[in-house]
Amino acid sequence: MTSPLDTVFAALADPTRRAILSMLLEDDMAVTDVAEPFEMSLAAISKHLGVLTKAGLIVQEKRGRVKWCKLDPDALRAASIWMQSFGQFEAVNLDAFERFLETETISQSTN
Amino acid sequence: MTSPLDTVFAALADPTRRAILSMLLEDDMAVTDVAEPFEMSLAAISKHLGVLTKAGLIVQEKRGRVKWCKLDPDALRAASIWMQSFGQFEAVNLDAFERFLETETISQSTN
DNA sequence: GCAAAAGTCAACCGAACGGTTGAATAAGGT
DNA sequence: ACCTTATTCAACCGTTCGGTTGACTTTTGC
Numbered sequence: 001m002t003s004p005l006d007t008v009f010a011a012l013a014d015p016t017r018r019a020i021l022s023m024l025l026e027d028d029m030a031v032t033d034v035a036e037p038f039e040m041s042l043a044a045i046s047k048h049l050g051v052l053t054k055a056g057l058i059v060q061e062k063r064g065r066v067k068w069c070k071l072d073p074d075a076l077r078a079a080s081i082w083m084q085s086f087g088q089f090e091a092v093n094l095d096a097f098e099r100f101l102e103t104e105t106i107s108q109s110t111n
Numbered sequence: 112m113t114s115p116l117d118t119v120f121a122a123l124a125d126p127t128r129r130a131i132l133s134m135l136l137e138d139d140m141a142v143t144d145v146a147e148p149f150e151m152s153l154a155a156i157s158k159h160l161g162v163l164t165k166a167g168l169i170v171q172e173k174r175g176r177v178k179w180c181k182l183d184p185d186a187l188r189a190a191s192i193w194m195q196s197f198g199q200f201e202a203v204n205l206d207a208f209e210r211f212l213e214t215e216t217i218s219q220s221t222n
Numbered sequence: 223g224c225a226a227a228a229g230t231c232a233a234c235c236g237a238a239c240g241g242t243t244g245a246a247t248a249a250g251g252t
Numbered sequence: 253a254c255c256t257t258a259t260t261c262a263a264c265c266g267t268t269c270g271g272t273t274g275a276c277t278t279t280t281g282c
Contacts, residue, residue, distance in 0.1 A: 003126055012194075013120035014270080015113070032228060044271055046230060051269095065228050065279040076194055083123075083191040125240085143258060155241055157260060162239095176249040176258050 004056070008079045011055035016040075017048050021071065024058060028070040115167070119190045122166035127151075128159050132182065135169060139181040 011017055020034055035045035049069060052058045056075035061068050122128055131145055146156040160180060163169045167186035172179050 005129065006124055006126060009120050009124035010269095013117055013124055015117060016270090018116065018193075030228080031230095040270090041272065042229075043231085043273080047270075050230095062229090067229065080191060080194040082129075083187055083194065121239095127240090141258080142260095151240090152242065153259075154243085154261085158240075161260095173259095178259070 004075065005079060005082060007051075007055040008057065008075050011051050011057055012079075014048070014051075016045075017052055020045075020048060020052065020069075021057065024069055024071045028068050030066040030068060032066075034069060115186065116190060116193060118166040119168065119186050122162050122168055123190075125159070125162075127156075128163055131156075131159060131163065131180075132168065135180060135182045139179050141177040141179060143177075145180060 012021075016038065019038075023029060023034060023037075031046060031049060032042065034049065035042045038045060049058065049060065052069075053060055056072060058069050059072045061070070127149065130149075134140060134145060134148075142157060142160060143153065145160065146153045149156060160169065160171065163180075164171055168183060169180050170183045172181070
C-alpha cells in the first residue's frame, strides 16, 4: 500500500512540477500554455500534469479540444498538516516567505 | 542546480523515511535503534538516514561508536512555508491531524 | 472534407532509487 | 589481545523516473 503522502511529496519533489503549481496559482491554464515557458517537449509536460493529477494536486477538465488545469489545494493541505507536526511552526513569516519564493524562482530559471 | 526543496520533498516521499522522522520526533536515537522496528537491513536504514541528513531534515552526531540521530526542523519549516502559499491554510486542525497521523501509521504497518 | 491544433500514447533511453549481500572499519568490553 | 557491537562501503539488481521521438485521436476553422 502506498500512502497518499507518498505521491504528494514525490510530485512536489520536481522543480518543473512545483513551477507548474506556481503558474496555476495565478490562473487556470490549458496544457499547451502550461508547457510554453519550459524547454521540454509537450509530452513531458503532459506526463508531469499526469503526476500532479494522480497526486490530487490539480484537476484537469476537458472542454472542447483543450484540457484545462486548475489547482486543487486539498491534497496540499493534507501534506501541509503532516509537516506542521514537526517544529511547531508559527504563523507564516511573510517576509521570509517572499525571499524564499524569490530564490526558488531564480534557481528554477537557471536549470 | 537542484533546489533544497527538491531533496526535502524527495526525502519526505518515502514512507520509511517519514516513519523515521516520526520516531525521532519522540526522541533522539542511535542508528541501530532506528532500524529495529523495520523489516529491512541495517544498511538500508543507514542509506535512508543519509538521505534525510543530506536533505537537512536530521543531523547525525557520532559519540563513541554510536551515531545519534536527531530531528532538525529547519528544512521542514522551509518546505512547510512553501506549501502554505497554496490554499491559505488556516491554523492546524489538531483533531484532523491526529486522525491523519493514525491512518498514516496504519498504512505503514500494512506495507 | 481537410489541414492545423491540442493532447495523449507507446516505445525507448540513461540515470537515480530502494533494496540486498558481504566485506571493511572503528570503538568497547572483558 | 580478542570478540562483539555499531555503522558504513561497494558492488550489484530490478524498478521507477524524467526525458525524447514518432505515431495517433479528437476537435476546430475554413
